[in-house]
Amino acid sequence: MSTDPRSGESAARPARPGTGAATGTQISGLRKSDLHACLSDPMLDVMNFLNEITDRYPRAISFAPGRPHEGAFEVEDIFRHLRSYLDYLSQQGSSPARIRTMLFQYGPTAGHIRELVADSLRADEGIDVAPESIVVTVGCQEAMLLALRALFAGPRDVLLVSCPCYVGIVGAARLLGIPVRAVEERPDGIACDDLDQALQAELRQGNRPRALYVVPDYNNPSGNTMTPAVRQEVLELAERYDIAILEDSPYRLVSPGRQSPTLKAIDTGRRVVHLGSFAKSTFPGLRLGYVIADQIVTDGSGSACLLADELAKIKSMVTVNSPSVSQAIVAGILLGSGGRLSEANSRTAARYGEALQLALRQLDRHFPAARREAAGVTWNRPAGGFFLTVRVPFPADDAALARSAEQHNVIWTPMRYFFPDGRGGHNAIRLSVSALEFTEIEDGIARFAHFVDSEIGAR
Numbered sequence: 326m327s328t329d330p331r332s333g334e335s336a337a338r339p340a341r342p343g344t345g346a347a348t349g350t351q352i353s354g355l356r357k358s359d360l361h362a363c364l365s366d367p368m369l370d371v372m373n374f375l376n377e378i379t380d381r382y383p384r385a386i387s388f389a390p391g392r393p394h395e396g397a398f399e400v401e402d403i404f405r406h407l408r409s410y411l412d413y414l415s416q417q418g419s420s421p422a423r424i425r426t427m428l429f430q431y432g433p434t435a436g437h438i439r440e441l442v443a444d445s446l447r448a449d450e451g452i453d454v455a456p457e458s459i460v461v462t463v464g465c466q467e468a469m470l471l472a473l474r475a476l477f478a479g480p481r482d483v484l485l486v487s488c489p490c491y492v493g494i495v496g497a498a499r500l501l502g503i504p505v506r507a508v509e510e511r512p513d514g515i516a517c518d519d520l521d522q523a524l525q526a527e528l529r530q531g532n533r534p535r536a537l538y539v540v541p542d543y544n545n546p547s548g549n550t551m552t553p554a555v556r557q558e559v560l561e562l563a564e565r566y567d568i569a570i571l572e573d574s575p576y577r578l579v580s581p582g583r584q585s586p587t588l589k590a591i592d593t594g595r596r597v598v599h600l601g602s603f604a605k606s607t608f609p610g611l612r613l614g615y616v617i618a619d620q621i622v623t624d625g626s627g628s629a630c631l632l633a634d635e636l637a638k639i640k641s642m643v644t645v646n647s648p649s650v651s652q653a654i655v656a657g658i659l660l661g662s663g664g665r666l667s668e669a670n671s672r673t674a675a676r677y678g679e680a681l682q683l684a685l686r687q688l689d690r691h692f693p694a695a696r697r698e699a700a701g702v703t704w705n706r707p708a709g710g711f712f713l714t715v716r717v718p719f720p721a722d723d724a725a726l727a728r729s730a731e732q733h734n735v736i737w738t739p740m741r742y743f744f745p746d747g748r749g750g751h752n753a754i755r756l757s758v759s760a761l762e763f764t765e766i767e768d769g770i771a772r773f774a775h776f777v778d779s780e781i782g783a784r
């Protein structure tokens with residue numbers, strides 16, 4: 326029986342009939358130690374944990390999952406968007422038989438909505454790339470996997486990640502056996518001195534730093550955003566050390582106000598592989614994302630292709646192609662919003678911004694400046710995204726989370742889960758406000774304040 330590394334609870338599930346597990350006998354001699362080492366890595370449990378913990382404490386208000394708010398989801402919209410794309414295809418001259426084939430059959434590996442995606446990237450983000458440099462993927466998660474598989478060629482190729490770090494990239498790297506090095510994130514992004522030192526340390530050890538993964542806007546988990554100056558410096562360092570940048574930024578289009586340009590938009594040296602997600606800007610049930618890989622790949626014979634072509638080759642052996650129905654729905658959403666996802670999201674972005682501001686006001690209210698200082702409780706103030714970081718003067722660990730859930734009916738995520746080497750985040754908490762109603766945010770922060778007070782012995 327294994328123990329869940331995060332909660333200390335038994336992770337064992339009820340045995341299925343016929344497996345022999347109920348009587349304590351082994352099933353066909355399968356031992357964890359015989360399976361791939363990544364399956365013993367606690368990082369791989371974090372994603373499921375974030376999805377499941379809310380179910381475990383149904384009475385608690387949960388600041389744990391980074392899910393979209395469901396208020397704007399309408400089942401009928403799915404049919405409307407699908408219809409609008411099919412009508413568009415028909416107006417463009419596609420025959421009913423061709424449309425049927427597009428929906429029902431296997432499709433092109435790189436996707437059939439690449440032109441619409443390229444147009445929307447130009448309109449929303451000022452990213453000007455040819456449709457051929459885009460691969461439509463099964464979520465951003467697949468984009469990460471493809472990019473890592475293609476770029477990391479040998480055992481000495483190392484991935485640097487800004488930390489705390491989204492678990493999806495670390496998990497994908499673990500699956501592929503890619504070594505990951507953490508570079509600590511600062512309030513304004515990554516400190517280029519730290520990055521420089523980390524790169525030099527890898528080179529000294531005979532490794533090849535291959536890529537840096539960053540979430541420059543409203544990072545998950547911290548909520549921090551990279552300043553324009555840091556973006557420029559990161560690109561310069563990438564050029565100097567000849568590394569790629571994996572840019573993942575799913576919260577831009579669901580955040581209020583104007584955003585700084587993406588790294589991809591200001592990347593003149595084609596250093597950036599941009600990993601895209603439609604999970605927040607449309608809805609996660611579609612499981613759709615994309616990768617922009619406009620780098621030119623040459624071989625010894627003088628022929629050349631785009632990195633996107635190579636990624637599509639890998640994709641053909643992973644998911645074959647992304648679901649056509651999901652692509653058609655995204656296309657319908659794009660067509661219905663003048664080709665701009667920013668347009669389609671203007672109301673939700675405003676709502677997420679209000680939710681964050683409400684959480685920040687409630688924190689201010691429950692921890693007035695003098696008390697906050699005396700107690701050593703601090704937090705950042707993101708203007709967008711789904712997350713914020715609270716620092717506390719006690720270990721924010723699984724035991725504290727269990728007390729919070731059981732005694733105060735409030736759930737949050739220990740920041741330590743987002744440090745791949747387990748070194749960091751010990752006194753920090755991620756609060757995610759995206760999925761909650763405003764009244765839940767008010768109640769939840771009040772409960773959270775009680776929990777913090779009880780931990781520091783103030784109540």
Ligand SMILES: Cc1ncc(COP(=O)(O)O)c(C=O)c1O
Nearest residue numbers: 391464465466491545602604614
């Ligand atoms: C930084 C980051 N990247 C990617 C994703 C989502 O990826 P996908 O499109 O696979 O749902 C998330 C969602 O939580 C995220 O926070």
